[in-house]
Amino acid sequence: MNATGRRGQASLLALGVALLLVTGALGVALVATHGAFAGVDRDASDARLADSIATRAVAADGPFSDRGRANVLRESSLRNLSAADLEAAFPAARGHAVRIALDGEVLVATGDASMGAASRRIVLVATEETRSYGPRFGNDTRFALGERASALDVTIEPPNGTRVTTVRVGGRVVLHDPRGLAGAYHVRVSAYRPASVAVDADSPLPAGSVGLVAHTEATRTGVLEVQAHV
Secondary structure: OOHHHHHHHHHHHHHHHHHHHHHHHHHHHHHHHHHHHHHHHHHHHHHHHHHHHHHHHOOOOOOOEEOOEEEEEEHHHHOOOOHHHHHHHOHHHOOOEEEEEEOOEEEEEEOOOOOOEEEEEEEEEEEEEEEEEOOOEOOOOEEEOOOOOOEEEEEEOOOOOOOEEEEEEOOEEEEEOOOOOOEEEEEEOOOOOOOEEEEEEOOOEOOOOEEEEEEEEEEEEEEEEEEEEO
8 A cells, every 4th residue: 555545544544533522522512511401490490489489478368478468477377387288388399399488497398408499588477466454444434455456355244234335446336236235246456556445334334344355466577488499
């Protein structure tokens, strides 16, 4: 074989090796690209799931809402949550790792969501408290509550021969019966200002004849965090 033939074979061999190297590099690049896109897809799916659960958690009709108020959570609804509670309240969480926390304290978790995306919401956490009063009422007596209340439990037990016909809260008639009121009643009142209570009776009422239990609300700001990993 002459020199020209040998050079031709060498060139073909070099071309073959180059093609193999290019093909291998392309395969590695495609695998790496596929892995990168798969990672991006997973991250996006995590973020969508976390955001959808967080949005539902703070909705006015959500499972934690306090009296239909958006972004206000009822503190009692956040206690002792189980994985079954989470999946019942948020069907999208089923089969995925989800963690819900308030101010860094984990409320409930299903699986390990530590590698997933997080979505946060600033919320108010409302706690209901009660306070009891047993004032005495005379003619034109008004009893001022010491705090704002969203509701009142009113128990009327007048002495024999005494008739209570009307109860007013903040000047508004909330209970009335000309034949006489007796027993237990629950009335809604404005929570925006402290209220005063007055009664109409045909004689003075000693202490304890009208019992009042005020339902008050305390709120604090918190951060609700939902972390999800599909």
